[in-house]
Amino acid sequence: MSALFEPKGRWRRCEVKFRLREFDGREDRSLRDEWPHTPLQHTLMLASATLTGSLFRYKADTWPAPLQAFESPATHSHAKYVVYVGGLTDGLLACAYVEALGHELDRRGWALVQPLLSSSYAGFGCSSLERDATELAQLLTHIKEERPVEAFAIVGHSTGCQDSVTLLGQAPPDIRRLIRAAVLQAPVSDREAATLFGDDEARLKDLRAAQALVAEGKGNTLMPEMFYGFVPITASRYASLVGRLGPDDMFSSDFTDEQLAAILSHMGTRGQHEGRSAHKGYPAIDPVPDHPGLRTLFVHSQKDEYVPPAVDVSILSERFVIAAGGAANGAAAYIVPEANHNLARPPTALGDFVERVGLWLAGSV
Numbered sequence: 001m002s003a004l005f006e007p008k009g010r011w012r013r014c015e016v017k018f019r020l021r022e023f024d025g026r027e028d029r030s031l032r033d034e035w036p037h038t039p040l041q042h043t044l045m046l047a048s049a050t051l052t053g054s055l056f057r058y059k060a061d062t063w064p065a066p067l068q069a070f071e072s073p074a075t076h077s078h079a080k081y082v083v084y085v086g087g088l089t090d091g092l093l094a095c096a097y098v099e100a101l102g103h104e105l106d107r108r109g110w111a112l113v114q115p116l117l118s119s120s121y122a123g124f125g126c127s128s129l130e131r132d133a134t135e136l137a138q139l140l141t142h143i144k145e146e147r148p149v150e151a152f153a154i155v156g157h158s159t160g161c162q163d164s165v166t167l168l169g170q171a172p173p174d175i176r177r178l179i180r181a182a183v184l185q186a187p188v189s190d191r192e193a194a195t196l197f198g199d200d201e202a203r204l205k206d207l208r209a210a211q212a213l214v215a216e217g218k219g220n221t222l223m224p225e226m227f228y229g230f231v232p233i234t235a236s237r238y239a240s241l242v243g244r245l246g247p248d249d250m251f252s253s254d255f256t257d258e259q260l261a262a263i264l265s266h267m268g269t270r271g272q273h274e275g276r277s278a279h280k281g282y283p284a285i286d287p288v289p290d291h292p293g294l295r296t297l298f299v300h301s302q303k304d305e306y307v308p309p310a311v312d313v314s315i316l317s318e319r320f321v322i323a324a325g326g327a328a329n330g331a332a333a334y335i336v337p338e339a340n341h342n343l344a345r346p347p348t349a350l351g352d353f354v355e356r357v358g359l360w361l362a363g364s365v
Contacts, residue, residue: 051093051102051112058115058142059135069115069139072102078111079150080365081143083136087158087186089228091120095157095185095342097350104354110153110361115139124159125233126220128240129247133166140175151365153181155357157342158306161187162250169266169276173288176272181364182296183357186304186341187320189252190241193306207242210235245281251320253311260323267296268329295330295364299353301339330364 053072070092082105086094092114093099102112117135119127140152152175156164161184168176194203206223213221219236227233227241240246250263262282265271272294275287298320300313307313317333324331334356339349 051099053112058139067116067118067135067139069113072112072114073106076106076111078106078109079148080110080153080361081113081149081151082110082153082155082361083113083115083139085115085117085132085136085154085156085160085163086120087160088124089121089231090157090160091116094160096344097354100350100354101155101357104358105361108358108361113139113143122231125227125231125237126222128237129162129166130170132163133170136163136167137171137175140171140178144175144178149178151180152178153183153361153364154179155183156185156187158186158188159190159248161185162248165250165264165267166247168272168294169283169285173286176288177291180292180294181361182267182294183299183360184296185299185343185353186301186306187251187298188304188306188341189249191244191246191249192252192254192308192311194242196306196308203242207239210238211243214239251316253308253316257319257323260319264320264323265325267294268325268331269293269295270325270329293330293364295332295360296324297356297360298324298331298333299356300333300335301341301343301349302335302337303339304341306341 051070051072052074053070054074055068055070057066058069059066082101084094084098084101094114098112098114105112115136117123117127117132119132136154143149143152154164154167156162164182164184168179168182171179206225210223213219213235219234219239221235223233223235223238227238237248240248243249244252245259255263262276262279266276266285269291271285272288272291276282276285278284298317300307300317302313304313313335317335321327321331321333336343336349336352338346339352343349343353
């Protein structure tokens with residue numbers, strides 16, 4: 001262990017406050033000088049604004065070194081927190097709507113927290129959903145111990161959706177009790193998305209090799225080829241992303257209703273109250289009988305480039321709702337018209353989604 005990174009006692013919250021924005025060459029505009037008059041214009045303006053916030057460490061003071069998170073706004077008196085989790089290769093400001101989301105949450109009395117996980121950016125190839133969920137639970141525990149907390153909500157994008165589902169099954173009951181809402185934006189199947197790119201024969205050959213290594217207890221072995229051409233990836237993570245019924249395989253259209261229910265039944269109030277016993281390879285989930293209520297919104301993009309053309313998104317999203325317990329247990333779905341995977345287009349997608357999130361949270365707490 002390098003002495004440079006060796007933990008020294010209990011980590012303290014960093015008091016440095018600064019602005020965070022995605023660098024794209026645009027100049028900042030004054031919100032005071034150009035304040036729009038309609039909700040959509042307001043949201044689009046906020047999308048180009050910077051996010052001010054505080055950077056803090058949240059992981060326990062053991063090696064590996066503590067992870068960090070960025071909380072917006074820089075100063076606030078909110079007791080409700082939205083944790084935003086991006087997808088593969090993502091980190092801070094994962095999608096174009098994050099700035100607008102942060103400002104809208106602040107307006108509605110919520111703070112936004114963007115964590116960096118061990119899997120952020122190119123780290124996902126040597127990580128797992130289980131590890132992500134453990135680190136997210138550590139983040140929520142840290143916030144709960146450091147300040148008053150009335151409620152948490154999770155907004156996941158792409159693989160952040162799988163992280164959210166895993167967190168709500170794996171986190172301690174006292175943490176899950178505080179999570180009142182989840183918004184899953186672009187919950188797509190990595191296994192099905194993989195069929196849209198590259199060579200099928202080569203992919204299946206790599207999958208068989210990865211599964212053989214996992215069966216031999218060598219799941220941490222790095223695959224010979226980089227994932228996406230630049231990400232080192234272990235056999236176990238490759239098999240999870242590309243193989244059928246691996247930990248990452250949650251949203252595939254070829255699952256039976258029973259399989260979807262086994263994956264998503266805890267994403268509603270009844271599922272949290274009752275928990276789940278271990279069943280057909282799915283881990284047990286401890287019940288939270290006094291959970292005040294969990295609502296989950298599945299948000300699909302109508303033209304998601306990572307969803308095979310043969311998949312009817314409207315039917316699939318409705319199946320997700322049923323698997324999570326239906327409307328009576330707080331589940332619902334929305335399809336963003338004409339939108340792509342990360343809602344970068346059309347121009348209306350950003351404002352549409354941010355408004356939906358605000359309304360969903362308002363109805364959850």
